[in-house]
Amino acid sequence: MYAVYAAVDSFVHRKELGVRKIRIIAWFLTVAGSCVAIQAIQPMLLMTGFGLALGIAILYLTINNPSEYEDSLTGALDNQYFGQWMQEQMNHGKKWHLLTVDLREMKRINKIYGGTIGDALLQRVVEGLHEITGSDYVFRLTGKRFLMLTRSLEGYERKRNALQQFFERGFWIDGEFLRPEVVICGIRDSGQLKKSDALLVYIEYLVSLAPNGESSILIQSNDKTLQGFWYEQEIEHFLSTAIERDLFEVYFQPVYSVRNKKYRTLEALSRLHHPSLGPISPEVFIGIAEKSGQITEVGYLQFRKVCQFVKEHKYLMDMIENIKINLSPMELLKEGHSQRLVQLLKEYDLPGSFFQMEITETAATEYSENMYQAIAAFEKAGVGLCMDDFGAGYANLNTVLKFPFKVVKLDRSLLEGICEQEQKAVFYRSIVSVLQDIGYYVVSEGVETVEQLSLLTEWGVDMVQGYYFSPPVPADKIQALLSGM
Ligand code: C2E
Ligand code: CA
Ligand code: CA
Numbered sequence: 226m227y228a229v230y231a232a233v234d235s236f237v238h239r240k241e242l243g244v245r246k247i248r249i250i251a252w253f254l255t256v257a258g259s260c261v262a263i264q265a266i267q268p269m270l271l272m273t274g275f276g277l278a279l280g281i282a283i284l285y286l287t288i289n290n291p292s293e294y295e296d297s298l299t300g301a302l303d304n305q306y307f308g309q310w311m312q313e314q315m316n317h318g319k320k321w322h323l324l325t326v327d328l329r330e331m332k333r334i335n336k337i338y339g340g341t342i343g344d345a346l347l348q349r350v351v352e353g354l355h356e357i358t359g360s361d362y363v364f365r366l367t368g369k370r371f372l373m374l375t376r377s378l379e380g381y382e383r384k385r386n387a388l389q390q391f392f393e394r395g396f397w398i399d400g401e402f403l404r405p406e407v408v409i410c411g412i413r414d415s416g417q418l419k420k421s422d423a424l425l426v427y428i429e430y431l432v433s434l435a436p437n438g439e440s441s442i443l444i445q446s447n448d449k450t451l452q453g454f455w456y457e458q459e460i461e462h463f464l465s466t467a468i469e470r471d472l473f474e475v476y477f478q479p480v481y482s483v484r485n486k487k488y489r490t491l492e493a494l495s496r497l498h499h500p501s502l503g504p505i506s507p508e509v510f511i512g513i514a515e516k517s518g519q520i521t522e523v524g525y526l527q528f529r530k531v532c533q534f535v536k537e538h539k540y541l542m543d544m545i546e547n548i549k550i551n552l553s554p555m556e557l558l559k560e561g562h563s564q565r566l567v568q569l570l571k572e573y574d575l576p577g578s579f580f581q582m583e584i585t586e587t588a589a590t591e592y593s594e595n596m597y598q599a600i601a602a603f604e605k606a607g608v609g610l611c612m613d614d615f616g617a618g619y620a621n622l623n624t625v626l627k628f629p630f631k632v633v634k635l636d637r638s639l640l641e642g643i644c645e646q647e648q649k650a651v652f653y654r655s656i657v658s659v660l661q662d663i664g665y666y667v668v669s670e671g672v673e674t675v676e677q678l679s680l681l682t683e684w685g686v687d688m689v690q691g692y693y694f695s696p697p698v699p700a701d702k703i704q705a706l707l708s709g710m
Contacts (some may be wrong), residue, residue: 244408266653295453298344299351301365304425307372311421319643321374321415322381323424324388326354327432331369338401345398346405357387366425370432377415385411385443392441412446419539430454433516457500460513462602463499468522473497475530476697479706480549480668480690483682488707491541492549492583492690494697517554524556528566531580532573534700542579544707549581549611557584563599565605577607581632586618586625600628611668616656635661637671637691644676654684662683 262270293633294306302310314321327391328334328350335343354363354373362373375381386501388409395500410431416422427656431450435442444450467473474496482489497505514518514520535541535548570577571588584605603610617636625633642649660667672691681689698706 234441235448244368277435296365299347299365301351301354301363301371304359304364304366307364307366308421308425311415311424314418315416315421318416321376322378323374323410323412323415323428324381324385325366325370325372325410325428325432326350326388326392327435328405329408329432329435330406332680334405336402338398338403342398342401342403346396346403348395349398352389354388357384358392361514366428370428372428374415381413382409385409388428389441389443390483404440406440406442408432408442408444408445410444417446417451424456427451427588430457434470435469454563457509457513459502460499460505460510461517461519463509464514464517464523468519469495471526471530473523473526474699475527475534476699477703478690478697479695480688481694482688483537483686488694489688490545490547490549490581491703492551492697493527494551495527496697497591509554515553518555520555521559521562524552524562525565529569532569532575535575535579536573538704540704541707547581547609549583551583551613554585554587557596557599558593560595560598563602567608570608577603578588578609581609581611583613583634584628584630585613586615604629610625614670615660622659622663630665632666632688634668634670640669640671640677643680644674647698650680657684657686661687 240402241315265397274381275297294303295301296303311321328347328537331343331347334346346527351365351371354371355361358373358375360374361461362374366372373384392405392407392409394566396403397403405480412424412427412431414450415424418427430453431446433446434444434450434453477491478489478494482493483486483577495507495511497507497510499505502572511520514523531548531550541548567577570580600610609632610628610636611632612625612628614629615625615633617637639649639653639656643653644650657667666687668690668692669677669686672678672681672689672693674693677692678689695706
């Protein structure tokens with residue numbers, strides 16, 4: 226009996242059936258076990274062999290019966306079945322062309338029109354996908370993402386065009402007209418990725434490339450997207466090593482006070498060097514760390530490094546007012562993270578008032594209990610708050626007012642054209658004066674030319690930061706830089 230069990234176990238294990246494995250084994254054991262029991266009571270009935278055969282038959286049918294894997298709402302096959310089925314196709318060297326559809330507005334649709342209409346939309350979409358592909362192989366990968374397959378390249382292109390038209394037409398559901406935003410991704414030749422889970426991550430990557438705000442977007446996989454994907458994968462992998470060995474560096478960029486005519490604060494900015502890919506832009510590795518959930522560890526290591534630096538260079542406290550630290554939205558939302566950062570101040574015996582957390586507009590628009598607790602923890606420790614990148618996102622003044630910011634940094638993009646276009650200049654100047662009237666200190670980011678500087682000085686901006694003064698520099702250059710002012 227054990228030998229049979231072991232054989233079944235290794236069989237289902239090879240098929241990577243996970244949770245279903247237990248259910249299948251349970252079925253198998255129930256059938257086989259009952260037959261053995263019957264034979265024990267009635268030795269005349271030779272049931273054991275029959276029971277085993279029946280058990281194995283059930284097991285075989287369960288694995289090979291896709292209807293077991295159907296999503297109950299739409300009837301599409303589920304992602305678990307896709308993973309197994311696709312892996313089998315890949316193992317046998319079979320190539321497929323894939324099309325995925327991501328209904329990225331599902332949350333909003335459910336909110337506005339209600340779950341019933343949302344469900345009906347999903348059903349309508351799957352019906353349409355079956356019609357377009359002409360096959361049963363339509364998979365529901367996530368709540369709002371579907372996948373179809375085709376063997377011929379000609380069929381792939383025809384179906385891709387049909388898909389675009391299908392969504393452009395829109396849907397009438399219960400008297401409501403819906404034309405949901407959709408991201409269609411096309412992958413010619415699934416064989417470029419050898420594992421079905423890698424394929425799913427790649428699909429996620431392709432969807433993330435879609436720009437916001439367009440109703441129907443087609444993202445086509447090509448050599449460039451594949452390279453970008455491998456690059457991100459490599460960085461994500463390298464980030465784990467970097468966290469483990471603390472390979473990050475901190476650079477500092479000075480912020481110039483227009484009134485005092487000297488550097489008044491420093492902004493800490495992370496740097497990471499990959500042994501073969503060279504320096505990785507913080508925008509890239511911070512973005513990946515945010516997606517992969519590693520950002521809190523990166524943030525923690527960075528803050529510790531800054532504390533260490535301040536501790537070892539006490540002169541900093543005499544020369545500048547504070548150091549600004551960038552915090553990602555995720556860092557604010559993660560429970561207990563801000564308390565960990567505050568704890569570091571205690572460990573290094575540094576005053577909270579010597580630090581100011583820079584929070585982006587996007588973070589400030591995501592209200593949550595954790596966020597308020599994080600802000601409260603910083604306030605209690607005397608740590609200041611600065612709104613970063615104002616004007617780059619969607620937050621309005623109302624959002625800014627909800628948090629106890631002392632300083633607002635105007636995004637570099639707002640500077641564009643202020644020296645040439647009167648309208649842009651008026652806009653910038655008005656924002657400065659509104660923010661100052663409310664009581665904020667205003668920092669202009671990304672100042673590169675003397676012309677920009679003289680306009681900003683004329684408009685009474687409090688502080689200025691940018692390449693015109695200095696790029697971010699390594700820690701060992703800071704003393705010379707501050708003394709030179
Ligand atoms: P940010 O917070 O807006 O930082 C300012 C960025 O603008 C820095 O880019 C800086 O080098 C660059 N910059 C400064 N002056 C000029 C200028 O005059 N012209 C131009 N074109 N650029 C200028 P960097 O260092 O590449 O950092 C990019 C972004 O990465 C930062 O934008 C910040 O959002 C993020 N970041 C960097 N370090 C960290 C970190 O430790 N934690 C978190 N959460 N984010 C970080
Ligand atoms: Ca910043
Ligand atoms: Ca900024």
